[in-house]
Amino acid sequence: MGVTGTLIASVLSQRLVARVQAEQFERQQRVAEAQWRREQQVDELARRREGYMNVNAAFRRYRTQLMNFLWHVHKGAVTPEAREVVEEARRDHHSVLAEAQMVASPAVLSELDEMTRTLSETYRRTMCLEEGNPDPDGSFDEIRADFVRLWEQWETMRGVMRADLGVGDDTTTPPATTP
Template sequence: MESTLIALAGTTVAVAGTLLAPVLSQRLLSRAQSDQFERQERAADAQWARERRVAELDKRRACYVAANSDYRRYRVELMNHLWRVHKGEVTPEARAALEDARHSMHASFAEAQMASSDTVLAELDSMAQTLAHAYDRVMRLHEGVPRADGTFEEIRVMLLRANDQWMGMRTAMRADLGVDPGPAGP
């Protein structure tokens, strides 16, 4: 009888093992798939975050390139216009070129306001104010009603000094993009 009970117990264990194996196997498989799904989800989230950072960096870089170019172009056009005023050779085409450069700078500034860091925005704003003051002085000189500090030479020096300010602005942009500050000169 004892051997019958041992055989019965062995058979019961074998049948139970046979019946429970698919359940346990399914449970282990489900857990492994769940773990794999979580890993894939974390990887997808990390990839999305990387792509977002790259897109934001690309957008900032494009804004900074446009602002850098347009601010410099506007300063150069102001210098050219100042010389034309000094020589009495202002033409409607020259005035249109100055206004086009001015509007391009304002558009670049508006776009950069939405994407730039506070440090860069402060530099852009400071440079925009400098150029606005220079524009006002050049226009007053052209109209024959210069300010006390609005002689040709004073405005010329102001615009030359704006180049140093532009270099500071450029350095702030490069730092914000994580790029080497570059050469000290223009």
């Protein structure tokens, strides 16, 4: 009986140790997986933050250059250089927007798409005015009013971006002076 007990004890002891080791291994795996998920979330947040910052900067530059171009149109002083500056800002905006679209949340993507539509329409109206073929509601003053609406739309988009990044309440900055 004593020998049998000794033999059974060693078998049970080995099984118990194996079970403890398996549970410990599973815990380590869960901890490693949780840490990996946290790192992925941090990386994703950093990518979104960078994308949103870049698209905001590109939007502001494009809007500013388009406003400047509208002023050149109004003054009758459009030069090839002025046109190239606005086109460069437009290309940059499209490039940065394409990158941001790959990382943006659905809510931000919706705002980006709407902003791009509005900005594209303002660009089109400005170019029609410059070419001497303005829309019926495409006067200098009416297009200039579009820029105020663009700024308001940008503030909304920025708020959605900030919420997506988990940033607290947004204090809006006053719109830049429009031409």
